[in-house]
Amino acid sequence: MERFAFFPGCLVPARYPAMEFAIRQSLPKLGIEIVDLEGTSCCPDPIYFKSKDKMAWLSVAARNLCLAEEQGVDLFTNCSGCTATLSETWHLLHEDEKLRDRVNERLARIGKEWKGTSRIRHIATLVRDVVGYEAIRETVIRPLEGLQVSIHYGCHLLKPSRIMKVDDPNDPSMMEELVRALGAEPVRHRKWHLCCGKACTDENLPNNMMRDLLTTVRDTDAEVLCLICPTCFSQFDHGQYRIAKKFEEDFHTPPVYYFQLLAYAQGVEYTNLGFERQRFKPECLQRFSVQEPAEV
Amino acid sequence: MATAKSGAVVRVDFAFKRELAEKIEGNLASFCYQCGACVGDCPAATYTDDFNPREIMLKVLYGLGEELIGSDSLLWKCTNCYNCAERCPQDVKPVEVIISMKNMMADRGIYPEGVEKVIETFETTGRTVPMSSAIDKQRARFGLPPLPPVPMEEIRALIEPAPAKGEE
Numbered sequence: 001m002e003r004f005a006f007f008p009g010c011l012v013p014a015r016y017p018a019m020e021f022a023i024r025q026s027l028p029k030l031g032i033e034i035v036d037l038e039g040t041s042c043c044p045d046p047i048y049f050k051s052k053d054k055m056a057w058l059s060v061a062a063r064n065l066c067l068a069e070e071q072g073v074d075l076f077t078n079c080s081g082c083t084a085t086l087s088e089t090w091h092l093l094h095e096d097e098k099l100r101d102r103v104n105e106r107l108a109r110i111g112k113e114w115k116g117t118s119r120i121r122h123i124a125t126l127v128r129d130v131v132g133y134e135a136i137r138e139t140v141i142r143p144l145e146g147l148q149v150s151i152h153y154g155c156h157l158l159k160p161s162r163i164m165k166v167d168d169p170n171d172p173s174m175m176e177e178l179v180r181a182l183g184a185e186p187v188r189h190r191k192w193h194l195c196c197g198k199a200c201t202d203e204n205l206p207n208n209m210m211r212d213l214l215t216t217v218r219d220t221d222a223e224v225l226c227l228i229c230p231t232c233f234s235q236f237d238h239g240q241y242r243i244a245k246k247f248e249e250d251f252h253t254p255p256v257y258y259f260q261l262l263a264y265a266q267g268v269e270y271t272n273l274g275f276e277r278q279r280f281k282p283e284c285l286q287r288f289s290v291q292e293p294a295e296v
Numbered sequence: 297m298a299t300a301k302s303g304a305v306v307r308v309d310f311a312f313k314r315e316l317a318e319k320i321e322g323n324l325a326s327f328c329y330q331c332g333a334c335v336g337d338c339p340a341a342t343y344t345d346d347f348n349p350r351e352i353m354l355k356v357l358y359g360l361g362e363e364l365i366g367s368d369s370l371l372w373k374c375t376n377c378y379n380c381a382e383r384c385p386q387d388v389k390p391v392e393v394i395i396s397m398k399n400m401m402a403d404r405g406i407y408p409e410g411v412e413k414v415i416e417t418f419e420t421t422g423r424t425v426p427m428s429s430a431i432d433k434q435r436a437r438f439g440l441p442p443l444p445p446v447p448m449e450e451i452r453a454l455i456e457p458a459p460a461k462g463e464e
Contacts (some may be wrong), residue, residue, distance in 0.1 A: 010423045010424045010425045011424075011425060013375035013435070013440070013443055014423070014425035014427070015425055015431075016364050017431075017434050017435045017437070017438045017440050018438060020435075020438070020440060021439065021440060024440075025433055038444070039444075039446065039447045039450075040421060040446070041422040041423065041447075042418050042423050042424050042446075044418055045414070045418070046376065046426075047376055048411050048415050048418070048424070049414070049415055049418050050395055050397065051401075051402065051411065052398075052399065052415050053399055053402060053455070053457075054319060054320040054321075054395065054396065054399055055320065055457075055458075056454065056455035056457075058320070059455070060451060060454050060455065063450065063451075063454060077419055092320070099320065102458075105352040105458075106453075106454050106458070107454070109453045109456075110453050110454065155375075155376070155377040155378055155379075159377070159378035159381070159382050160378045160381045160382055160389070161377065161382060169382055194339060195339045195375045195376075195377035195379075197339070199375055199376045200340065200372065200373055200374060200376070201372040201373075201410055201411060202340075202344070202372060202373045204343075205343045205375070206343075206375070208343045209339055209343045209375075217330075240355075262348070274437075274438065285352040292333060
């Protein structure tokens with residue numbers, strides 16, 4: 001088992017505990033041991049608190065990184081926003097000595113120092129790089145054969161690519177491969193590259209953008225929309241309902257967080273995965289059943 | 297642009313530029329040569345009539361920032377998607393320059409209401425979603441322990457601004 005610190009952030013543990021449950025179910029089956037960190041805070045969020053004071057934002061983020069360093073492990077996140085904050089912090093402090101000194105002066109107030117010994121991975125990148133697509137496939141006992149899955153990458157998993165170094169932001173393939181590993185069929189909607197709009201405070205802009213985006217998702221006839229970020233998820237669940245009502249459009253593609261889909265494919269019961277709390281429920285998943293393991 | 301028509305005299309506001317340069321990555325706009333690569337892929341430019349990252353960087357170069365950081369600032373239309381940073385051949389990271397200007401607005405006490413609320417929640421609870429018994433009940437349903445408390449004395453110590461001179 002390889003050990004990694006789990007940085008849960010705010011949205012998943014508080015708003016979507018089913019996602020955390022799915023992660024804790026699926027990672028050990030992939031040979032990853034979860035190390036829980038004591039005393040983590042908000043990453044802090046890369047939109048609001050960063051807008052107030054970048055220095056304070058960096059300092060709190062560096063404190064979270066110190067918690068993983070103290071355990072001597074790398075860290076993974078389950079939210080693209082947390083990934084953005086922590087990866088950018090690591091990158092800035094690594095590149096800019098003066099900034100590192102300023103942040104470490106603040107950390108000295110609480111007896112900590114950022115050293116840069118723990119790296120940050122988004123959980124999707126973690127399973128791609130540490131586990132691998134083939135090893136994921138081997139844990140699947142409920143293949144999602146023929147399931148049409150539209151994919152939304154969101155912004156902060158891929159960009160800025162010079163910092164994230166995850167995949168080609170102009171033509172990524174990671175999530176398609178992760179979905180294929182479950183036996184499902186990825187389909188790309190035309191506006192796959194668009195932002196979900198959850199992070200801007202304007203109202204019309206994200207509404208119009210989401211309408212365009214959801215139109216192209218609907219055009220694919222995908223059965224579910226797969227996501228790896230809880231912020232995007234909320235925009236595609238309750239947000240989708242709101243947009244559908246506002247524009248009187250028939251948008252209804254159930255969003256699913258990838259690790260819930262993975263846990264389901266690994267055999268966790270549908271009714272244990274919290275799908276009933278979603279506005280759009282992925283009931284289509286219920287047609288798949290656990291296959292008898294092949295003869296050894 | 298109303299303030300920089302050809303023939304009009306533009307007085308560069310260096311005070312604004314110096315203040316912006318104090319912010320982390322605030323001075324990157326200096327490298328902008330106005331190519332416009334940031335515009336085509338900008339969701340806010342596509343879905344609004346008035347948001348244009350190239351024009352925003354031009355105003356920054358002129359030091360016309362006071363037009364950008366008022367109480368009705370259009371900077372809040374930025375979706376924070378990082379497409380502009382991805383496209384920029386000069387490594388300007390317009391999105392970071394915009395966030396630095398938001399830091400300047402915060403110094404002046406100007407935030408939209410929703411933004412201020414999230415910041416306040418973080419500064420008082422260490423989370424953007426505060427703990428509650430309803431959340432812990434939901435977590436228990438999945439066999440998860442209650443949310444652990446955040447050591448707020450540490451967070452408060454870190455977000456305290458540096459003393460004026462000398463100590464930090």
